[in-house]
Amino acid sequence: MSDDLKNKGQQDRSRINMNEDHxxxxxxxxxxxxxxxxxxxxxxxxSSADAVARMLRAK
Structure with missing residues (x-):
């Protein structure tokens, strides 16, 4: 995952990195x-944002 805060491409939107505070x-x-x-x-x-969203909605 990109750590460049100016680069908000698809890669940043589709995965959740728990090691990055932002x-x-x-x-x-x-x-x-x-x-x-x-x-x-x-x-x-x-770490898939879609999978996490589905799980959170199910609860």
């Missing part, structure tokens, strides 16, 4: 979940 902040706000909830979803569903 990404965790974005995804927790987008999904309206805590960091811990996001981490659990990523652990279960993988």
């Amino acid at each position: 990404e965790v902040a974005y995804w927790t706000e987008k999904f309206n979940v805590s960091r811990e909830e996001l981490q659990r979803a990523v652990d279960e569903a993988g």
Whole structure:
């Protein structure tokens, strides 16, 4: 995943990188979940943003 904050291409939108604080902040706000909830979803569903979104909607 790109760490260039100016490069917001498809690669950045399709994966969740829990090691990047700015990404965790974005995804927790987008999904309206805590960091811990996001981490659990990523652990279960993988780093695909679509898979995590499906998992969070199912709960």
